[in-house]
Amino acid sequence: MTRKRWQKQWSFMLAAAFAVSLAACSGGGGGGSSSTSTTTTSTTSTTVNGSAATATATVSGTGTTGATTVTGISTAEKISVVGSSTTTGKPEVKGLKMISSLLGLTVTLPSTWTSSVDYYKDPQFVYTHERGDETLNTPNEILCQISQLKADKMVNRGAYRAQVDKNKCSSSKDSKSNAGSANSGQQQGSTNAPDYENWTVLSNRADDTSPHVVAAWVHTTMGGPQGEQPAVIYAKATMSESPSTTNPYGMFTMSFKAYPETNGVADTTKELMHGLLRTVKLTSNNNVVLQFFNAQTESKGGQSFSFNFATAVTRAADGSTGSATSSFPEFDKVCSQTGCDFSSLTNTVWNMAYNSTLYARVPVVSGTADSTKLVCMDKANKVKAAWRYGLYKSDGSRKTLNSGFPIRYVDTSNASHEGFVGYWGLWINDGTSVPNGATVKKQSWSGTTAAEEEYLYKKTKGRLIKHTNKKTTLDKIKNVKLSYWDQTASQSKELKWDGTHFTITGVQGTSGITQVAANTYLDVSALSWSSTLFMWSQSLGGTVIIELPVSGTTVSGTTITSSNGCVKSGGWNSTTSIWTNETFNCTAALTAPALARVTYLKEDIIMPDGKLADGTAVTVPTLTCYENCPKGSQFASGTTGSVFYPRDFNLQDGVTAYTYTWDSANYVLKDGSSEIDLSKGSAAASNTALTGDWGPLTWGLNTGVLFNNNSTNQALMKCPWDTTQICAWQAQQVLSEFYTWQTGPEDWNVLTALLGPKATTPTVAVPFDQPIDVNFSYPTEATGVNPAAVDTKYTGVPFRLQYGGFGDLWGIPGHCVDGETGSDIDCWTNGGKWVRYIPEFTIPDGVTVTDEASTPNTYYVKALEVEESMIGLSQSACSSLSLTTLTLPAETDYTAPDIGTEPTVTDAPAVIGGVVQRTL
Template sequence: MKIKYLAVAIPLAFTGTAFAAPNSGAYVDDPQHEWVQDKLAENIGMPNMIMCFVSALRADAMVNQGPYVALVDMDKCDSSKRGQDTSSSTNVGATTATNYTSVVVNSTRASNDDPMIAHAWFVPNDDGGTAQRIFARAVVTASPSAANPNGQFSVSFCGVPADQANPLSGSCSMFLGSMSADASVLTFSENGMGDHDGSPQPYTTRLTFMKSGTGGSGHIAATGQGPTPVDAGFVYDSQHFKRGQANPGKCFSRNRAQANYSTWRYGVYEADGSRLDLAHPGFPIQATYNGQTYWGGASFWGVFLPGDLLDQVTQVTRVEPGSNTAGTVYDLTKAGGKLYKMTKVDGLMGDLKGQSLMVFLPSNVIAGDTTGNQYELSWDGTQLVAVRKQNGCDQNGCSWTDLAKDANGNALAPTYVTASGLRTSAPFMKALQGFSQSAGGEVRIEVPVSGEFADATPVTTRSRDVVVPGSATPNLVCTERCPKGGLSAGDFTGNTVYQNITFIDWNGTPTTGSSEFVFGPVPVANVISYTFAADGLLMSGAAAVDASTLSLSGNHQYGLQSGRLIDANSASLAAARCSRADEFSPYEQSDTGNMICPWLVDNVPEYYTYETGPNPWNRYVGLTSGGVPVTFDPPMNFVLTVSTDNTTEAAGSPLIGSKVQLNYNGFGDLQGIPGTCVDTTTNQPVTCGTGGDNGQRWVPAFSIKDGTELVNGSSTYYVKYLEREMRFAKVPDSACSTLDLSTPLATALPGAPTDDPRAAMGAEPTVTNAPKVIHGVVQ
């Protein structure tokens, strides 16, 4: 028996999905989950998360097999994180790292005539605040069906502080909730203690949903979850959905053909319908600390263990999925930073059509910008359009100014970045150097010496490999964004994280200043030198470049990244050297030149970059056995040429014809699709970062259609969605004139929750076997 996400309580007009080959195997058998995402669902985040957990635990596949461990990717179940705008992040690790929570599960069923009972005990990995220990109990009497999409079930859940001495005693001090559903009624009730502006604040949520034939209605009330209480209703018939706190409300169409979809998980399959598995994607690990066993995993992206356990242990043990026998014991190699080797890959501007590109533009490139700023650019096939400008970043993310619309939503004249304009206002910029998540990371666009940007303008991206600490690594030199050794918190608050360097400004004058933004040549005698120590840290002289113990926010919330570091004795350094005949001549490449030109550094065959910070992806954590590092397969890469045949993107979209690099990290984890933002009140597109608090969500710009072929080398694979949301299309409010909100707003709400599941569940069982399920995939 399975439970879908609570959000399916907001109904669809009709169901059914058709997809192409293969016609057998897991491609056909793997279930697909779809739910309606609506603003009302923002007030039921906790139950949606728990329902996602229940789905990912696969209790239905583990009935009467005893307690087991399941690993659940928390970020895939937290809608608030799933909807964050990550386009402004210039760190691949920030958008690809998993966040597994270890869950102990016990699923039982006395007979085929009895309900399935699933118990789950877990402590979610969290970014801050008081750690929670959660008890969840689900009693499932009937599975979901076409007539009853929620099935028949009840769920109760309780949260207590994770460090509570006896978690089975006392009240559910962090939260207590319950939910039940049958064919016609769904109710939900939760009381809890949250946080508002750093102070504890109680909150409540109540929901009643009633279904009758092709229509239905609901009432939701919430307190303590925002500046004002919520008391709203919704009502629908076979054609429309209406919500609001009073008439006339907001009106939406229930026609699936008019709706928009965002897919959050995909499956990739072989031609015979079996799941595509990487040869060496990683494996589960276990660690023991203070007499307790903890579960995690190791893969190309690093080593995962719950909480700060990585800082506490020095060894982990490999356990083969499905085996109860402990395997190889590995030593943990840890460092406060991570070095990458970046290798050049050639491409064209047309490959980036419609994709987001984050670029710093110096002063006067954009009219009225006298200081220079970070911009989001996008190539539309004929022009490089400036979409938005970054105003600043803090612990809550980054804010932006929309360059396409004014504050009232009126269209503005497009802002273009032209090659001729760059040659005039920033003659030292021979290339635009930026970041594109959908292009795989760093992107360099050559500025033509004449004419304008075109589809055929040369573009380079970079493949990247992690450099293992202790491996033979050359001495490195830096000319821009050269981080300081001995970093302190004051360096970040005072914006002094980069060393000073002497460079030639565009007037030809030697200038000494921060290496954060260097566009002119740097004398070879003034480059900043580094070594890569055996312990995995970049060294500036005797001082390590290490921010792993510091709390970072604002522009550095995703970690500190260096500029390009070049092997001091390589052909790449020679390729970056330049000189000029006299003060009136331009700098030209010269293997023996006395300068390093930044625009040549951008284009060398290979260079290195370094990152450090408190986030897991900022630090190197690897496994060794007998001193030999363990290697894992990198993600499998696919290039998707966007079309109306293989995606939901509409004809005429600027993304049509663009080439998107997709990274496959293992089943259910296909990443690289560019993003966009939608207004949570109207479900309509909006420029990211320009809305008010909680006024917008980041979503993938398109969904890949079921049956789409992906090619890697000589092999062809097939895609289908596993989990996706649907957003109703906004229509004129007059279309809902026959729907009345007064009735649902008068519907009785459930009382305060009273069903504490702990007595029925008891203490968390001790499980020593390897994880049996990893986010919905039975091992």
């Protein structure tokens, strides 16, 4: 397993198991196609403890089993062992004030909003999370992806296609591995980009009293004898009751199975896995039980083995009590970064129970509960963490982004290939490579009619990014998480400005971030060469430059002369004619943080038509580079060796800098006649010594600062102590704007664009929206913001977040907690404890953020998915709870989905990422 792959997924086995969730059940979305399928009739009968839920329904490809006015049945979007999920819409409104449903903060909402605006209509899911919920990861991924199909909106409309974004439903968002990625922008494109899979769906219901039947065929990849391989999953869901207050699971039965796929054809003689997800009623007390079962056989590394998951969850109708049992394979005990030994793979069993105030979990060994490992939690003491947010405009409607649309490509052999193109690149469902300059067809809907329009596909060799300088002061970023490379210690440090010191919270070691002792501060008493600190912060959008003023000099950006700033030592001694290295004692400068200027950067991508996404035209000048300047000849040849020129800052040696030109016609940066090209298929990208796991360009190339070397900028770049020299490290703080070039073999390293429409404007780039930067200031009304005391330290602190579209708001700092107790914990050296990485605070509902447009727009924030985590108690506190073993579903409960042949659908996807594309 490569390093990149290891960082993207914990183990191939969990990925294979979770592949079930990509299609295990279905709900559907869209019709309007001329398609056929085999019509079958099935009877589902499930009995548990004497109770049976029986349904007979027809799966049909014609869409004529009922009228389109029939109401669809939905399923839960998320379930929890610890009580039910809750959904809220319109918050409590008092006059013009709204009491935030999350944080107890009083905010003002527009009085003109009616109950029909999106802000009030969009549901807010609140659920309790506990380690026992990890056994529900796959069922929850299934339910999340079902919600993207919008089956209840697409009843009796024939077969249709839906593109489901797997990343939206990932169960690994709280992995501690995200603690490291939060400190680097290199991998952001790979984690934020959508990851679509194609579903073919039928959603039928004869009338409002009949079961709602959904069939789905999903083309995915799964583990098998040859490792990851194409597969198709067949799934059928029969639903008779939507979730309600007394039954948050609903009533349904889903079954699924998977086969390997070759050239689009399933090999039904070689099953890869099968399973079920269902709800049943107990005759003893009429309570509903949710059950999940999944069996799989794998071959890996010469080892053949089988494993299964089984879970049962139940609760009283009023939600006051509940219990669960789960059996699951423990891959973490047999897998490491070097490989897996599956001969020792065994299942662990947990029993769980709760009442109105307590929750307990205990492992079961050989049928007996191990009370020494019982975990007891306080249900009344919870910490909130929101995972998804929506932004809303001044009229209460959603803020949406035009991030892409589905396309169809016809190759030279007249074969048709479908996919999606947008800001993050091009995705083709069968992996076909689309050549640069090819014609692709945008698929869309005009009312209920599918339409296509031709565009020219432009896949560039990188991204040219324009950076614009933004300013604030040190006192305004109190407690914002920062990363700093300490050259003296040759070590990366995690720290924050606490109002008095740069407090170090952790240091980077060989195995991750290690916590340090309390009251450990960054030593600023002997800074080398400069009083400027270069840092990085996810919350401020990347690079952060902090200028600590020097005594007797003018404070940057002001007319104030610093009287108590950094004290410089060393330099040129005119008496002895000896130069000594300059150092700066900046201890005193920390006492006046309002005089320390902070620079951060706004980024805009130059489009192939020479414009920014907002339509602003940009003329790129001849560009100058002083450090991290790529060597064109090295990229052209692709040979192993230094890919950068040596630094050259001396203005008097005949070489002032390295010069590059921008080839706008071919959208590439050039060094002379050589292109700086590391895109897929280039000579440099093909050399694994450069782009392999441990090569210098593993994550692609980002150049140093590229700027217009006019007299004004050159003057700004000169060293303060010697105007014959250039101090290139000043560029990001002194230049009002500059450029960088990014290139690499991944789709997120390059710019993908469409030009057109081909018939009318074939040279104009389609302006896909990039994530927008929004500014958020933590509320000054701290009371009730969150039970976690850690949050109050952010009062009044500004954050620069990124909004990637509805549900996606990035940049909130996180921290690691002990999954058993909820207390803060070191992310890496934790003694084998269960570690979760969660948001450090939750943005209150109704709080506003502003974007960075020339005339800033204001948006209202609402959390869409909120997790509540409990605080640990002593084992004795849960002595009143009874932890019994529930009957788990087994192989004998499984019935194969009888859905027949997959319909042929040629229309554009009717649902993409949970958004219906056609008018119903």
